[in-house]
Amino acid sequence: MDSPPEQKKLKMSSTTSDDDETPATVAGDAPAESETTTKKRYKRRKIAIFLAYSGHGYQGMQKNPGAKTIEGDLEEALYLSGAVPESDRSTPRRYDWARSARTDKGVSAAGQVVSGRFYVDPEPEGFAARLNSHLPSQIRVFGFKRVTGSFNAKKFCDRRRYVYLLPLFALDLTVHRDRESVAAAVGSENELSRCVECSERGRKAPGVMGRWAEPAAVIEISAEETESKEGRRFCYGEEVKERFNRVLGFYVGTHNFHNFTSRTKAEDPAAKRYIVSFTADSVVVVEGTEFVRCEVVGQSFMLHQIRKMVGLAVAVMRNCAPESLIETALRKDVNITVPTAPEVGLYLEECLFSSYNQKWKDSHEALSMETYAEQAEEFKMEHIYSYIVSMEQKEGAVGLWLHSLNHRNYPDFRFGESNIDCISGDRIQILNADIIDDNTQILKNYTSGGDTQIENISSSGEHKQIENDCSSVGHAEVENKSG
Known part of the structure; x- marks a missing residue:
């Protein structure tokens, strides 16, 4: 008489069903002393x-x-x-x-x-x-x-909500002026140590402003510098709030954000992103320091995208760049360099699963942070907010970065829509270089066949501006050179 077939042993793998069980023995635990131990x-x-x-x-x-x-x-x-x-x-x-x-x-x-x-x-x-x-x-x-x-x-996940805590003084035009103003105040041409994203990595570059390297000067910058020259305390009033929200509103919608990342080209479909909302409606006070809460909701974001959006918006608010530059930066046919705000103020607030929750609401619990709101708030106060404040108080991360927002480091601040409307070519390339004298500029447009090259040359002579017709351009290249 044949014996019954031997029963097959179950295998443990990633395809294990939800009902598979395993003893609660964790790595490093000693075996049970008794076979009867539960x-x-x-x-x-x-x-x-x-x-x-x-x-x-x-x-x-x-x-x-x-x-x-x-x-x-x-x-x-x-x-x-x-x-x-x-x-x-x-x-x-x-x-x-x-x-x-x-x-x-x-x-x-x-x-x-x-x-x-x-x-x-x-x-x-x-x-x-x-x-x-x-x-x-x-x-x-x-x-x-x-x-x-x-x-x-x-x-x-169909939406991600990020928050950037921006120190309130970043919107005050009377403090943390650009490099030229600071140099005049301290009587030195030495550059400041700063955290900038000229290297696209956010590393500290002592004595470096843009592409110039000079001996560093040690200057203390206080995060509490929130009072104007007249002694009036700067506040986030309705006028400032309305303007800041209008500036951030330029990003809302579907746009090509190739200028707001470092690894995606304009032609790449991944450069097109959808921003649901971008607002700055409230002020958060942490350890006596005031921060504007900038909240952005989008489907997804690229490397450095949010920090660059905040960086350019702050440059506009500080009158370093025209508002039209944001719309210019969102154009597929324009390449420009925009500033990147320090990473310390950015954090992921919540991941949203609206479609999933709607589809499975009758059989599964909704996925949201509502259940853990109190725990999350405690964690933010203890680990996230406190670190942001300490970085500003000890190292002046944002304060130092604000000093880099000038035409020397970002020559593209000069290029608004009015500068490039005359170019109807397939592509515009703006190559950045240092500008020695902000008060002198020569613009020349050379038209040769289907290609146009625009040179922006700084000189120490008299101010001249020559503009030629460039209405029929197949390819345009804009190059800035120091002279």
């Missing part, structure tokens, strides 16, 4: 994890070999807490890992969402406690919510 068993579930973090000391959210990242620490905590088995360690695709937003270096988050299949406690609080015990204090998990099997935190 072990907790966790079920593998598809979940969305809500967390917050301070970006200080991290090179962004996304895991990158050799770099300290939020994902790197989070993945290790998932393994150490038993949420991810040994077989899936360091292989995120095996547990369907996805993130809602990829924050850049130094950028924080108060409402980040990641998803995957993990072994979880019956109660979200227990799972969060397990994870947090293996995480540094600047990364906190609030909890999780069950989601559908096909859920993906990146693909199902």
